[in-house]
Amino acid sequence: MNPLQKVVEKTGWPRLIIGLFLLSLFIIAPFAGVKISTSLNDTLVRFGMNGILVLAMVPMIHSGCGLNFGLPLGIIAGLLGGTLSMQLGATGPMSFFIAILLATPFAVIFGWGYGALLNRVKGGEMMIATYVGFSSVAFMCIMWLLLPYNNPTMIWGYGGTGLRTTISVEGYYLHALSDFLAIRIGDFVFPTGMILFVLLLNFLVWVFMRTRTGTAMTAVGSNPVFAKASGVNIDRTRTISVILSTWLGAIGILVYQQSFGFIQLYMGPFYMAFPAVAAILIGGASVNKASILNVLIGAFLFQGILTMTPSVMNSLIQTDMSEVIRIIVSNGMIIYALTRVKKGAK
Amino acid sequence: MSQNAPLLEMRNVTKDFFGNVVLKDVSFSIERGEILGLVGENGAGKTTLMKILFGMTVIQDTGGYGGEILLEGKPVSYKSPLEALDDGIGMVHQEFSLLPGFTATENILLNRESTNYNFMTELFGDRMRTLDRAEMKTRAEKAIEKVGVKLDENTPVSEMPVGHKQFTEIARELEKENVKLLVLDEPTAVLTESEAEILLKSMRKLSEEGIAIIFISHRLQEIIEITDKTLVLRDGRIIQETPTDQTDIEEIAQAMVGREIHAEGDRAEVRTFNAPHLIVNNLWVDMPGETVRNISLEINKGEIFGIGGLAGQGKLGIPNGIMGLYPAGGEVRIDGKTIPLNNPREALDASMAFVSEDRRDVGLLLDEPIDWNISFTGMQMQKRFLKPVLGGLFRLRDDKAIEDIANHYIEALEIKCMSPRQKAKELSGGNQQKVCLAKAFVVEPDILFVSEPTRGIDVGAKKIVLDTLKEYNREKGTTIIIISSELEELRSISDRIAIVDEGRISGILPASEPSKAFGLLMLGKVDSKGDSK
Numbered sequence: 001m002n003p004l005q006k007v008v009e010k011t012g013w014p015r016l017i018i019g020l021f022l023l024s025l026f027i028i029a030p031f032a033g034v035k036i037s038t039s040l041n042d043t044l045v046r047f048g049m050n051g052i053l054v055l056a057m058v059p060m061i062h063s064g065c066g067l068n069f070g071l072p073l074g075i076i077a078g079l080l081g082g083t084l085s086m087q088l089g090a091t092g093p094m095s096f097f098i099a100i101l102l103a104t105p106f107a108v109i110f111g112w113g114y115g116a117l118l119n120r121v122k123g124g125e126m127m128i129a130t131y132v133g134f135s136s137v138a139f140m141c142i143m144w145l146l147l148p149y150n151n152p153t154m155i156w157g158y159g160g161t162g163l164r165t166t167i168s169v170e171g172y173y174l175h176a177l178s179d180f181l182a183i184r185i186g187d188f189v190f191p192t193g194m195i196l197f198v199l200l201l202n203f204l205v206w207v208f209m210r211t212r213t214g215t216a217m218t219a220v221g222s223n224p225v226f227a228k229a230s231g232v233n234i235d236r237t238r239t240i241s242v243i244l245s246t247w248l249g250a251i252g253i254l255v256y257q258q259s260f261g262f263i264q265l266y267m268g269p270f271y272m273a274f275p276a277v278a279a280i281l282i283g284g285a286s287v288n289k290a291s292i293l294n295v296l297i298g299a300f301l302f303q304g305i306l307t308m309t310p311s312v313m314n315s316l317i318q319t320d321m322s323e324v325i326r327i328i329v330s331n332g333m334i335i336y337a338l339t340r341v342k343k344g345a346k
Numbered sequence: 347m348s349q350n351a352p353l354l355e356m357r358n359v360t361k362d363f364f365g366n367v368v369l370k371d372v373s374f375s376i377e378r379g380e381i382l383g384l385v386g387e388n389g390a391g392k393t394t395l396m397k398i399l400f401g402m403t404v405i406q407d408t409g410g411y412g413g414e415i416l417l418e419g420k421p422v423s424y425k426s427p428l429e430a431l432d433d434g435i436g437m438v439h440q441e442f443s444l445l446p447g448f449t450a451t452e453n454i455l456l457n458r459e460s461t462n463y464n465f466m467t468e469l470f471g472d473r474m475r476t477l478d479r480a481e482m483k484t485r486a487e488k489a490i491e492k493v494g495v496k497l498d499e500n501t502p503v504s505e506m507p508v509g510h511k512q513f514t515e516i517a518r519e520l521e522k523e524n525v526k527l528l529v530l531d532e533p534t535a536v537l538t539e540s541e542a543e544i545l546l547k548s549m550r551k552l553s554e555e556g557i558a559i560i561f562i563s564h565r566l567q568e569i570i571e572i573t574d575k576t577l578v579l580r581d582g583r584i585i586q587e588t589p590t591d592q593t594d595i596e597e598i599a600q601a602m603v604g605r606e607i608h609a610e611g612d613r614a615e616v617r618t619f620n621a622p623h624l625i626v627n628n629l630w631v632d633m634p635g636e637t638v639r640n641i642s643l644e645i646n647k648g649e650i651f652g653i654g655g656l657a658g659q660g661k662l663g664i665p666n667g668i669m670g671l672y673p674a675g676g677e678v679r680i681d682g683k684t685i686p687l688n689n690p691r692e693a694l695d696a697s698m699a700f701v702s703e704d705r706r707d708v709g710l711l712l713d714e715p716i717d718w719n720i721s722f723t724g725m726q727m728q729k730r731f732l733k734p735v736l737g738g739l740f741r742l743r744d745d746k747a748i749e750d751i752a753n754h755y756i757e758a759l760e761i762k763c764m765s766p767r768q769k770a771k772e773l774s775g776g777n778q779q780k781v782c783l784a785k786a787f788v789v790e791p792d793i794l795f796v797s798e799p800t801r802g803i804d805v806g807a808k809k810i811v812l813d814t815l816k817e818y819n820r821e822k823g824t825t826i827i828i829i830s831s832e833l834e835e836l837r838s839i840s841d842r843i844a845i846v847d848e849g850r851i852s853g854i855l856p857a858s859e860p861s862k863a864f865g866l867l868m869l870g871k872v873d874s875k876g877d878s879k
Contacts, residue, residue: 211743212725212741214743219711219714222711225708226708226722229702229723230690230723230726231726
């Protein structure tokens with residue numbers, strides 16, 4: 001086998017093709033009148049925003065719980081953390097860390113319950129997870145209205161009760177990470193803090209997967225009976241992985257919000273799982289094998305295509321249909337990725 | 347087509363997987379009613395050869411094959427196994443291809459059911475015909491009778507002991523009207539001696555009816571006993587092709603491995619022990635197909651204790667129950683200390699280790715590399731292969747130590763692999779078994795259970811495995827409990843042997859007793875199983 005073939009085999013055709021396509025978009029961009037600095041900037045920002053949400057897939061894949069379609073549950077923990085932090089009057093970058101602290105107990109409790117449920121439906125985790133996500137969103141639609149929040153920036157202006165669908169985090173944790181050590185070159189801004197934070201969490205998960213518990217997690221996913229025969233408590237290990245995934249989902253949405261600028265409640269988390277699932281699959285993961293490299297490559301390729309295709313196409317055909325193209329591209333990639341779902345083989 | 351042409355002829359069949367040659371210029375032929383014995387070590391190319399014959403898609407996907415296959419003098423090249431089946435070639439796989447939730451009858455007649463007319467067929471065609479259960483039952487019974495076993499045709503496959511599954515598969519192939527050639531890929535590997543005897547008998551009957559049989563087996567005794575011609579494959583080449591009556595086991599074994607094999611004559615020296623170490627009282631284990639009803643044993647420190655018996659009598663349930671893998675009750679004590687059952691952790695903490703008979707499902711992490719497989723239990727149970735980081739704040743996997751221990755055992759047990767990072771599923775059966783043993787050795791247990799250590803592995807690997815166990819016992823004083831269907835194997839290594847029958851111990855004898863004594867114990871209360879040697 002010659003070296004070129006080896007590289008192709010290692011990268012995998014899908015990643016190679018998507019990568020080349022993304023590269024060609026960057027090359028075409030200047031000719032289509034899209035500024036390369038803004039495109040690069042957008043790609044990096046979106047990579048940072050979504051990186052941790054994609055990472056939230058990893059622990060559950062390792063322990064054999066499949067893809068974390070119940071990501072909205074983790075996101076809800078993050079939303080509770082974010083809104084509570086604002087309600088308690090924290091401001092500025094400090095409010096971001098308070099949000100993380102407040103989100104953590106929710107994530108642990110939710111994750112524990114979610115894990116207990118998944119332990120009862122071994123073999124059908126992904127279907128159940130999807131509906132855990134959906135139903136938790138529906139439940140929270142009621143709770144956002146009923147919970148006694150009263151910070152004027154968050155509640156509906158007319159009734160005086162219930163949270164708004166979209167809440168601005170300006171004055172709270174807007175760009176809490178993104179602006180940290182940000183590098184500005186003309187109109188290109190490198191969101192150093194956010195990227196560093198994403199890489200840090202990725203690194204921590206990588207380290208965790210190399211501990212004794214992390215190794216047990218991988219073994220449980222690979223062959224539960226083997227793990228049991230080696231004295232590993234399967235249900236406990238799986239629950240830990242679900243809690244970790246849920247917590248990462250909570251942190252992920254907070255990082256997303258601080259860059260995006262808004263908290264989106266109610267139906268906001270509903271479809272958040274699919275792009276994250278698609279990204280990790282495109283990154284080369286399978287239903288029971290995933291690495292940190294899959295996360296980084298997947299998040300970059302998926303978000304890169306999602307950013308670049310609409311803006312380039314838009315400029316080429318001279319009409320504003322970026323939103324339409326964005327929907328087609330994003331759902332197309334999700335479909336493609338879901339057809340790649342396969343058991344075992346990496 | 348000429349009547350003189352052999353039933354099947356292969357000419358210069360060659361196959362490589364991405365440059366890795368697995369078959370080279372394989373030519374042979376088989377006549378009607380002939381039984382051809384195909385032997386070779388694991389990885390010699392036997393299974394690949396059969397896959398080519400059947401047109402399995404994996405062959406086309408990896409670039410096809412070279413050479414020619416002629417059926418009754420006519421060149422054939424099957425694109426799918428269905429075409430081969432249409433031409434009357436049947437195959438019984440090494441791994442079962444049965445539907446677990448279906449009964450024996452349904453499996454035997456799958457897709458060839460007897461059907462009745464009903465009015466729906468007018469609308470929707472023949473797919474809507476209803477099943478003729480009564481007729482199917484008769485056909486299934488006939489097929490089972492042809493195999494020559496007693497088998498309840500209404501039992502779902504999932505509830506059958508492994509031997510019965512094998513018979514169901516064979517019955518399915520025999521039920522086909524036009525079957526001319528039957529390929530049996532290690533059909534006896536999972537059978538006990540008496541079951542195998544029944545199978546051999548029915549094979550002889552089939553060959554008298556003019557059905558040619560390609561018989562793949564590791565049990566050379568069977569090859570000698572039943573085949574007309576023996577074909578030995580080694581590294582993808584035919585090493586020996588002789589009429590069976592002109593050769594013998596030793597010659598075949600030698601051709602297979604290409605090196606001298608010691609005759610299995612050396613019996614363990616007589617040793618005496620008087621320090622009871624592991625005491626089992628009134629153990630019951632609920633393991634499907636291997637139920638243990640009431641077993642009490644006293645095993646001495648440093649002893650090699652064999653447990654034998656026919657398949658399905660419960661011998662496999664004993665280690666699985668003690669190690670907490672199946673629901674169990676009773677009392678297990680080590681040096682007077684009671685070990686709680688139904689919890690693998692407790693069993694492992696009591697310094698017991700288990701090499702499971704089920705390599706693929708219990709013994710290995712197939713998708714993970716060899717070094718992980720070897721070190722995992724040690725890491726989880728004894729917190730080894732970890733190194734402290736940040737001044738002992740937490741501990742991470744020590745990849746270097748893991749690789750070192752893997753390399754140590756790869757060398758010690760002669761595990762054939764490309765590197766310690768190779769995935770376990772890529773190894774051959776014998777090498778996988780060695781990895782399982784290494785995994786158990788790493789934890790340095792006091793008591794080691796080894797279940798069917800030589801099932802489905804070739805002569806050379808078998809010897810290494812048994813020798814390793816013996817050596818380990820002598821050097822470290824480890825108490826070894828070995829469970830095997832092969833009596834001769836038990837006799838060659840054990841100090842004492844217990845025979846299990848119907849979930850109870852029917853007797854414990856020193857290994858030096860003649861085989862016949864053990865055979866009688868196996869038959870204890872069994873009448874219908876035919877005689878066993």
